[in-house]
Amino acid sequence: MTPAGFFTWLWDRLNVFATVFLGIFVEAVPYLLLGTLASGLVEVFLDRDQMSRWISGRPIAAAVSGAFMGMIFPVCECGVVPLTRRLFHKGLPLSAGISFLLAAPVLNPIVILSTAAAFGWGQMLFWRIGLSLLIAIVTGLIFSVEKEAGNVLRPSLTLSNEHIHANPESENSFPGKIREALLITADEFFEMGRYLVFGSVLAAALQTFISQSALLTIGSGPVLSVLVMLGLAVLLSICSTVDAFVALGFVGTFSFGSVLSFLVFGPMVDIKSVLMYLQVFKRRSVFYIVAIPFMMSLLSGLVFNYLFP
Amino acid sequence: MQTRMYRSFQGLLLLGLCIFFAFKAANGQLTWYINSRFIPLTIFGIIFLAVLAQVVFTEIKRSRQHELEAGHDHDHDHAPAPVNLWFMLVPLLIGVLIPARPLTSSAFSTKGLNTNTPLVSADSSVQVFETDSEKRNILDWVKLFNLEENTSQFVGQKASVIGFVYFDESLGEDQFFVSRFVVSCCAADAFALAIPVEWHGTSDLKQDSWVLVKGTIESITLNDKVAPLIVADSVIDAPIPSQPYLFP
Numbered sequence: 067m068t069p070a071g072f073f074t075w076l077w078d079r080l081n082v083f084a085t086v087f088l089g090i091f092v093e094a095v096p097y098l099l100l101g102t103l104a105s106g107l108v109e110v111f112l113d114r115d116q117m118s119r120w121i122s123g124r125p126i127a128a129a130v131s132g133a134f135m136g137m138i139f140p141v142c143e144c145g146v147v148p149l150t151r152r153l154f155h156k157g158l159p160l161s162a163g164i165s166f167l168l169a170a171p172v173l174n175p176i177v178i179l180s181t182a183a184a185f186g187w188g189q190m191l192f193w194r195i196g197l198s199l200l201i202a203i204v205t206g207l208i209f210s211v212e213k214e215a216g217n218v219l220r221p222s223l224t225l226s227n228e229h230i231h232a233n234p235e236s237e238n239s240f241p242g243k244i245r246e247a248l249l250i251t252a253d254e255f256f257e258m259g260r261y262l263v264f265g266s267v268l269a270a271a272l273q274t275f276i277s278q279s280a281l282l283t284i285g286s287g288p289v290l291s292v293l294v295m296l297g298l299a300v301l302l303s304i305c306s307t308v309d310a311f312v313a314l315g316f317v318g319t320f321s322f323g324s325v326l327s328f329l330v331f332g333p334m335v336d337i338k339s340v341l342m343y344l345q346v347f348k349r350r351s352v353f354y355i356v357a358i359p360f361m362m363s364l365l366s367g368l369v370f371n372y373l374f375p
Numbered sequence: 376m377q378t379r380m381y382r383s384f385q386g387l388l389l390l391g392l393c394i395f396f397a398f399k400a401a402n403g404q405l406t407w408y409i410n411s412r413f414i415p416l417t418i419f420g421i422i423f424l425a426v427l428a429q430v431v432f433t434e435i436k437r438s439r440q441h442e443l444e445a446g447h448d449h450d451h452d453h454a455p456a457p458v459n460l461w462f463m464l465v466p467l468l469i470g471v472l473i474p475a476r477p478l479t480s481s482a483f484s485t486k487g488l489n490t491n492t493p494l495v496s497a498d499s500s501v502q503v504f505e506t507d508s509e510k511r512n513i514l515d516w517v518k519l520f521n522l523e524e525n526t527s528q529f530v531g532q533k534a535s536v537i538g539f540v541y542f543d544e545s546l547g548e549d550q551f552f553v554s555r556f557v558v559s560c561c562a563a564d565a566f567a568l569a570i571p572v573e574w575h576g577t578s579d580l581k582q583d584s585w586v587l588v589k590g591t592i593e594s595i596t597l598n599d600k601v602a603p604l605i606v607a608d609s610v611i612d613a614p615i616p617s618q619p620y621l622f623p
Contacts, residue, residue, distance in 0.1 A: 078481035083474040089408040089562030091466050092396070096420035103423075248430040252385060255427070260462040267465065273563060277485045304560050311559035311623070 079274050090248035094144050094338070095306055096263055101145020102254040105152040106247035108278040114157045125161050129206035132162030133199050136170030142306045143171040143333050147342040148258050154346070160215055165206030167343075168359060171333035172198040174353075181329070184310035190326065193370075197330045201362045208358060209351075218351045258342055265338025269303040276301070291324040292367035296360065299332030306333035323370030331363035379435055381457050386431040388463045393424035395470055406618045407477040409561045427596060454512045477619035478556050478565055479583045480541045488541070488554065490517070490602045508532040508592075513555045515623045516592070516603045517568050526594050526601050534605050535589045537613050540580045549577050553588050553605070558620040565620065571595070574607040587613040 122128055141149055150158075150167045158166075171177065172194060181191050212218055281294055295316065304312055309332050313325050335356050343352045399405050404480035405414055426430060478486075506515065508529075513536050520526050546552070554569035571590050580586065590607035 078479075080473060081476050082478060082482045082485075084469050085408065085476065085478055085562045086565075087469060088466065089565075092399070092405065092408045092417060093413060093561040093563075095392070095396075096416040096423075099420055099423050099427075245430060245434075248427060249434060252389065252427045252431055256385065256388075256459040256463060260459045261463050263462045269563065273485060275485065302563055304564055309560070312564045314559070314623075 070287035074105065076328055083270050083274040086111055086273050087266050087276065090266040090303060090338075091263070092310065094266070095140050095259075097305060097307070098144045098148075098258060099251070099255060101141045101249075102148050102251045102258060104139055104141060104145065105148040105254055106250035108149065108152050108156065109250050110243045110247040112156055115123060117153070117156045117158060121158060121162050123159060125159075125207055126161040128162035129165045129203045129210065132158075132165035132206055133173065133202045135162075135166045135168035136172075136174040140174040140176050142174075142177070143339045144258070144305065144342070146170045147346060148254050151346045154215070154219060157306045159210070160212060160218055161206040161210035164209045164355065165202040166351075167202075168205055168334045169198055169202035172330070173202075176307050177310075177333070178219065180307055181310040181323060184314045190322070190329070193326055194329045197326070197366050198333070201330065201334070201359050205355065205358045208354070213275070214358070217348070219347060220345070224307075258345070261341035261345060262338050265303060265336075265341045269301065272301055275370070288321070288371035289368065291320055292327050292364055292371065295320060295324040295328040296331050296363060299328045300336050302332070303336040303338050304332070308332065319373050322374060323367040326364045326370060327367030330366065331359060332358045334363075377545055379438060381460070382431055382435045382438075384457070386428050386435065388460055388467075389424050389428035389431060391467055392463065392608045393421055393428060395467055396421045396424070401473075401615055404475055406620065407475060407562070410558050410620075410622045411618060412622065415562070444622050460541050464512075470594055477615070478562060479539065480554070480567075481583075482556075482565070483541065483567055486566055488543070488552070488569050490569055490571070490600070509535040512536055513538050513553065513568050513570055514557055514623060516570060520594070520603050526603075529592050529603070530594050532592045533589075534592050534603075535587065536570065536605070537585065537587050537616060538570075539585050540544055541567075542582055547573075549573055549575055551577050551580060553586065556620045557623055559623060568621070570603050570605055571597070572605045572607050572610070575609050576610060580610065585613045585615050586610050 121131055136146075139146075139149060146167055150163050153166070154160075154163050157171065178191070178195065181194060185191055209218060228320075281298065284290065299309075302312065309329065310366065313329050316325050316328065340352065340356060343355060396405075399408075400417060400421065405411075405417060409417070412561070450529060470512055511519070511534065516534065516536070519529060523529075538555045541552040541554050543552055550571055550573050552569035553572050554567050556567050558565045567593040572590070573593075574580075574588075574590075587610070588607050589609045590605040593604045593606055594601055595604045596602070
């Protein structure tokens with residue numbers, strides 16, 4: 067390759083990178099703003115006593131109710147992380163928080179409607195919801211074994227340190243409270259946005275240099291096809307509110323089981339959400355939060371591929 | 376003082392993002408990045424960023440007043456680490472320094488090129504059927520050939536599609552692909568759709584230039600699947616459509 071040819075090639079790659087990066091970023095910012103707004107409002111208007119009254123301390127009840135909380139807080143995977151962090155701060159039990167974190171990006175009205183719009187009210191929607199619930203609750207229950215939240219969460223989230231919001235002087239008037247909530251929103255937008263930016267850069271760079279078409283051509287066979295779709299879910303890093311439309315493009319090329327595993331695993335784990343998880347949980351916990359859903363999604367994909375080829 | 380510095384920078388960045396998005400929305404370039412159906416959401420984002428910037432700037436003023444009244448500098452605020460702020464410069468810098476361009480054929484090397492697609496929700500085929508053959512775009516044609524068992528009924532219909540030129544070794548000398556990217560969500564999930572065109576003036580065309588192709592539909596077999604081909608009557612230069620991608 068001549069030097070001039072190399073520079074044209076590099077310039078072209080850079081353009082693809084910039085367009086893909088801004089695509090992910092522009093798409094995600096409104097959702098991140100909504101998530102941090104929810105978090106700001108929770109901080110200001112919800113107190114600890116209310117939380118303990120609503121959410122049971124018993125592991126199974128907590129995990130199940132956590133998984134369904136997405137119906138009240140319609141957030142996708144960018145918004146759910148700051149909100150979960152805030153709810154932990156307010157004393158939400160571990161198992162409830164983790165099942166909320168994993169289930170909410172699928173189990174919320176917006177995502178259910180968009181999945182139905184893409185696939186109709188049928189098998190795909192039913193299994194997507196069912197499996198997401200199952201994985202979220204199981205993961206939540208596994209974490210309920212850990213009695214000491216400090217072993218799972220980052221130190222800034224445990225009770226001893228109250229300073230995770232910017233403005234400790236609390237206001238009592240309603241406009242004052244709203245102002246305080248918005249300031250928290252602004253701070254958290256940058257705190258979480260940092261990982262959104264980093265994750266989008268990484269995803270866009272991977273997409274610029276790794277050939278998806280090559281990935282898709284090796285992706286045949288009942289095992290490999292599920293693995294490829296799981297990898298693609300992580301690589302694409304698209305929002306759960308719209309991934310159903312993307313998944314539609316793989317129907318026909320890929321089996322039902324592999325597309326389903328894409329739809330179940332993608333909202334729980336992708337490049338940007340893992341980076342955000344690291345803000346909330348200790349590294350070892352993040353490993354389990356990624357590994358348990360991965361194993362379970364892989365397993366469900368395989369079961370469907372072998373039972374209904 | 377330190378908190379005020381942090382707040383000022385934060386306010387400026389919020390305003391910067393707000394203006395950047397608003398600028399993209401105003402000149403129609405948002406559809407170079409995301410599917411048009413998400414534009415209302417971005418508009419919400421623009422407004423909300425402006426509100427947040429306003430809140431942050433008011434806070435700066437308030438804290439200064441507070442300080443004047445108290446008569447001394449008391450920094451009891453616990454603002455988050457300033458390093459968070461620097462990251463938000465990245466999207467602004469990428470957006471401003473790298474000239475905006477919709478995806479072109481240079482993305483084919485990683486995104487691939489499709490001549491048929493299963494991308495359909497079953498009910499939409501009926502609409503495509505009813506549209507006048509010359510109003511169908513590349514996505515419509517590929518959809519039709521993918522859905523219908525009997526594709527011979529389309530042979531001989533008139534076609535008129537806009538897309539960019541792509542040369543591929545798999546094609547004959549007088550042939551090129553006319554292609555468009557299809558975007559469901561954002562540029563990250565874009566994939567290219569292409570229809571081969573037979574045209575005697577192919578050698579005069581330039582890679583990635585936008586053209587309007589008019590001609591007659593033929594049916595061919597590409598990669599073991601039936602696909603449309605256009606035998607062109609005319610291929611003329613066309614301006615880039617205001618929405619360069621197709622939205623399914």
